[in-house]
Amino acid sequence: MTLLLLVIIYLAFISLGLPDSLLGAAWPVMHLDIGVPLETGGVLSMTAAVGTVVSSLASGKVIKRFGTGKVTVVSCLMTAMALLGFYFAPSILWMVLFTIPLGLGAGAVDTALNNYVALHYKAHHMSWLHSFWGVGATLGPIxxxxxxxxxxxxRGGYLTIAVIQMILVVILLLSLPLWRRVSKEQHAESVDTEALVSSTTDNDLSQVKPLQIKGVKFAMLTFLFYCGVETSVGLWGSSFLVNVKELPAAVAAQWVSFYWGGLTVGRFLTGFITFKMSNRNLIRSGQIIAFVGGALLLLPLPSIVSLVGFVMIGLGLAPIFPCMLHETPARFGKTHSQTIMGYQMATAYTGSTLMPPLLGFIASYTTIAIFPFFIAIYIGIMLLSTERLNSITK
Known part of the structure; x- marks a missing residue:
C-alpha cells in the first residue's frame, strides 16, 4: 500500500512539473496570437508566483484541517481547470484570471506532498520525487x-496538458481511501526514524510559534537564495553565453539544457547517494560543487569550460532542495513541519520571482557579464546560511 501511494505521489509530481515550463515554451507564439507585447509574459509569471506564495503560506492550516490527500486532489483539479481556461481564453485578461488558480493549486500541492514525503519516506524518495518533477518540466515544452x-x-498543447491533469485528478480521487489507510499504518509504525524527531522535542516546541524556532529563518534564507540561483541560471544563462562568450543562440540554448539535465540526473543519482551520505553532507557538498561551477564561469577560459561550469552548477544544486525539505521535520520537529514547509516553499517561490528580475534589471544598466558574479554571490550566501543553520540545529 505504501509503495502504491508513493507511485501516485511520483505521478503527481510529474504533473506538477508539466505546467511549470509551458508558458516559457509557448509565449513567443502566444503573445503574437493574442496581440500583447512580449514583456506581458512577466505579468502572468508574477501572478502565478503570488498565488503560489499565498497558498504555500496558508497550506499548514488547510492541510491540517482537510488532510494531504484531499488538498492534493482539489489543487490538481484547480490546476487542470486553469490550463483548460488557457485553451479557451479569448484575451490576456482571461489568462491573468486563470493564472490565479494555477498558482494557488501548484503551491498547495507542492507543499503538501513535500511535507508528506519528508514525514513518511526516506531521503532517497525525496530526491527521486524532485527528479520526477524534472521529468514533467522537460516533457511540458516537448x-x-x-x-x-x-x-x-x-491552445492544443494547453488542452493536452489539461487532459493529463484531469486523468491524474481521477486517479487521486480514487486513491483517497489509500491515503487514509497508509497514514494510519505510517503513524502506528513510525517507519522513518531519520525524519521523525523525538516526542520530547516536539512537546518542547508545541507551544512555540514556528517562526520563533531557532534556525527557521536561516532555512528560509537558504531556500530564497537556492531558487534565486536555480531560476537565474535558467533565465539568463543563454544571454550570458551569447553576449559574453559569443556563442550562437542555438548552441547557448543547448548548453543551458545541459544545466537542467544535470539538475534532473543529479537528483536521480542523489537518491542512491543518500544511502551513504547524510542530508547535511549532501547539501554542503552540492553547494561547494555549484560554487566551483559558478567560479568557472568567472574565469577567462575557453568557452567549453563554461559548459562544464553550467553542468557543475546543475549537479551541485541537485541535492540541495530535496535534502533541505527532507531535513525539515528532523530539524524543527514534526509538530510544526507542515507550517514551516509552507514558509520555506513561500520563500523559495519568492526567490524564483524576484531575484532573476533583479539580476536582469542591474544587467540592463551595466552588462550581462555580471551574471557569474551574482551566481557566485547567491551560492556563497546560501552556503553561509546552511552552515549557520547546521550549527544552530546540531
Whole structure:
C-alpha cells in the first residue's frame, strides 16, 4: 500500500512539473496570437508566483484541517481547470484570471506532498520525487513544441496538458481511501526514524510559534537564495553565453539544457547517494560543487569550460532542495513541519520571482557579464546560511 501511494505521489509530481515550463515554451507564439507585447509574459509569471506564495503560506492550516490527500486532489483539479481556461481564453485578461488558480493549486500541492514525503519516506524518495518533477518540466515544452508545429497551435498543447491533469485528478480521487489507510499504518509504525524527531522535542516546541524556532529563518534564507540561483541560471544563462562568450543562440540554448539535465540526473543519482551520505553532507557538498561551477564561469577560459561550469552548477544544486525539505521535520520537529514547509516553499517561490528580475534589471544598466558574479554571490550566501543553520540545529 505504501509503495502504491508513493507511485501516485511520483505521478503527481510529474504533473506538477508539466505546467511549470509551458508558458516559457509557448509565449513567443502566444503573445503574437493574442496581440500583447512580449514583456506581458512577466505579468502572468508574477501572478502565478503570488498565488503560489499565498497558498504555500496558508497550506499548514488547510492541510491540517482537510488532510494531504484531499488538498492534493482539489489543487490538481484547480490546476487542470486553469490550463483548460488557457485553451479557451479569448484575451490576456482571461489568462491573468486563470493564472490565479494555477498558482494557488501548484503551491498547495507542492507543499503538501513535500511535507508528506519528508514525514513518511526516506531521503532517497525525496530526491527521486524532485527528479520526477524534472521529468514533467522537460516533457511540458516537448508536448507544447509538437502542437506549435502543428495546426492546433499552443491552445492544443494547453488542452493536452489539461487532459493529463484531469486523468491524474481521477486517479487521486480514487486513491483517497489509500491515503487514509497508509497514514494510519505510517503513524502506528513510525517507519522513518531519520525524519521523525523525538516526542520530547516536539512537546518542547508545541507551544512555540514556528517562526520563533531557532534556525527557521536561516532555512528560509537558504531556500530564497537556492531558487534565486536555480531560476537565474535558467533565465539568463543563454544571454550570458551569447553576449559574453559569443556563442550562437542555438548552441547557448543547448548548453543551458545541459544545466537542467544535470539538475534532473543529479537528483536521480542523489537518491542512491543518500544511502551513504547524510542530508547535511549532501547539501554542503552540492553547494561547494555549484560554487566551483559558478567560479568557472568567472574565469577567462575557453568557452567549453563554461559548459562544464553550467553542468557543475546543475549537479551541485541537485541535492540541495530535496535534502533541505527532507531535513525539515528532523530539524524543527514534526509538530510544526507542515507550517514551516509552507514558509520555506513561500520563500523559495519568492526567490524564483524576484531575484532573476533583479539580476536582469542591474544587467540592463551595466552588462550581462555580471551574471557569474551574482551566481557566485547567491551560492556563497546560501552556503553561509546552511552552515549557520547546521550549527544552530546540531
Amino acid at each position: 508536448i507544447m513544441a509538437l502542437f506549435i508545429a502543428g495546426k492546433n497551435g499552443w
